[in-house]
Amino acid sequence: MTVPLLDLRAQYQNVSGEIDTALRAVVDSQAFIMGSAVKDLEKIIAEYSGAKYGIACASGTDALLLSLKALNLEPGDEVITSPFTFFATAGAIANAGGTPVFVDIEPETFNISPALITQAITDQTRAIVPVHLFGQMAPMAEITALAGDGIAIVEDAAQAIGAKQRIGDVWRIAGSVGTTGCFSFFPSKNLGGWGDGGMIVTDDASLADRLGRLRTHGGAKQYHHDEVGLNSRLDTIQAAVLAAKQPHLDAWNSARRDNAAKYGEMLAGINSVTTPVTREGNEHVFHQYTIRAERRDELLSTLRGKGIGCAVYYPKPLHVQPCFADLKYAPGAFGESEKAALEVISLPIYPELTEAQQMAVVDAIKEFYS
Numbered sequence: 001m002t003v004p005l006l007d008l009r010a011q012y013q014n015v016s017g018e019i020d021t022a023l024r025a026v027v028d029s030q031a032f033i034m035g036s037a038v039k040d041l042e043k044i045i046a047e048y049s050g051a052k053y054g055i056a057c058a059s060g061t062d063a064l065l066l067s068l069k070a071l072n073l074e075p076g077d078e079v080i081t082s083p084f085t086f087f088a089t090a091g092a093i094a095n096a097g098g099t100p101v102f103v104d105i106e107p108e109t110f111n112i113s114p115a116l117i118t119q120a121i122t123d124q125t126r127a128i129v130p131v132h133l134f135g136q137m138a139p140m141a142e143i144t145a146l147a148g149d150g151i152a153i154v155e156d157a158a159q160a161i162g163a164k165q166r167i168g169d170v171w172r173i174a175g176s177v178g179t180t181g182c183f184s185f186f187p188s189k190n191l192g193g194w195g196d197g198g199m200i201v202t203d204d205a206s207l208a209d210r211l212g213r214l215r216t217h218g219g220a221k222q223y224h225h226d227e228v229g230l231n232s233r234l235d236t237i238q239a240a241v242l243a244a245k246q247p248h249l250d251a252w253n254s255a256r257r258d259n260a261a262k263y264g265e266m267l268a269g270i271n272s273v274t275t276p277v278t279r280e281g282n283e284h285v286f287h288q289y290t291i292r293a294e295r296r297d298e299l300l301s302t303l304r305g306k307g308i309g310c311a312v313y314y315p316k317p318l319h320v321q322p323c324f325a326d327l328k329y330a331p332g333a334f335g336e337s338e339k340a341a342l343e344v345i346s347l348p349i350y351p352e353l354t355e356a357q358q359m360a361v362v363d364a365i366k367e368f369y370s
């Protein structure tokens with residue numbers, strides 16, 4: 001049985017009427033750039049995320065970049081983040097003028113280790129960018145305490161829209177804890193558009209205003225520029241698609257959790273596989289269902305040979321990427337990240353995954369290790 005890593009066709013079949021109606025409204029308006037659907041989506045995502053303001057932009061990468069540019073980073077300013085993440089996290093730090101400072105991960109969750117952040121903070125630390133990897137929030141209570149009042153927190157929530165964490169007696173939603181929260185609407189995300197797209201959320205009114213200017217070449221008024229910004233507007237068509245999909249997000253995330261629970265039960269007896277850990281006080285949204293596997297590369301090849309979609313996120317940590325050679329991190333500097341890169345493999349977890357498809361994935365893994 002062929003099982004794709006992600007099946008967007010199946011998703012579209014379930015929401016085609018709502019999306020088609022939303023697209024028709026945009027076509028009728030002919031307002032393809034910053035049309036009314038963009039403001040509607042900003043309000044929807046801000047309210048959903050428990051934040052006061054939403055600022056739509058062209059991608060999740062730009063959400064990070066704009067947030068970091070708003071900090072006015074200068075040469076020598078340091079920004080702490082994880083080396084086990086998608087490139088955009090550290091790439092945005094460098095492009096905003098900062099120096100990435102990497103901190104290793106917790107092996108159970110793949111998220112940045114607060115205990116190691118403590119050792120990395122210096123007088124030059126301007127921000128921390130915790131990544132809510134694979135759909136589970138990083139330990140935000142500890143990170144917030146470490147940051148105090150003088151260090152900004154830019155949440156990389158690109159993979160975690162809708163994820164929750166109990167902080168004290170309150171459940172907080174990914175993106176609402178830091179100075180800003182950054183989302184990606186890349187088509188494969190839990191809430192994905194029909195192209196690139198991103199969103200920043202914040203509770204700071206003046207920061208929201210500035211981010212709104214930065215995404216439109218640094219000006220609030222056309223042809224008047226207060227500073228040098230970016231061309232990072234969200235297309236109206238993308239906003240319309242996302243607004244049509246958003247009411248289904250909680251149900252889709254719940255289905256992902258159900259599929260994760262089934263995997264956990266079905267893979268429990270395979271000693272060569274370690275299934276994901278959800279920390280107490282977290283509600284995971286399983287953007288990816290990522291296991292650790294012995295003989296990972298052989299398993300990857302075998303599953304693909306059987307028509308089963310799978311992928312490695314991520315095969316090479318950022319501290320050993322050639323573009324960051326000037327940071328002078330040697331192989332072995334971040335052992336947990338490097339070990340994870342050799343062991344992780346992500347399996348199909350999308351909401352429309354059928355029981356038969358999931359069983360085919362598990363049977364193929366069991367056969368491989370038998």
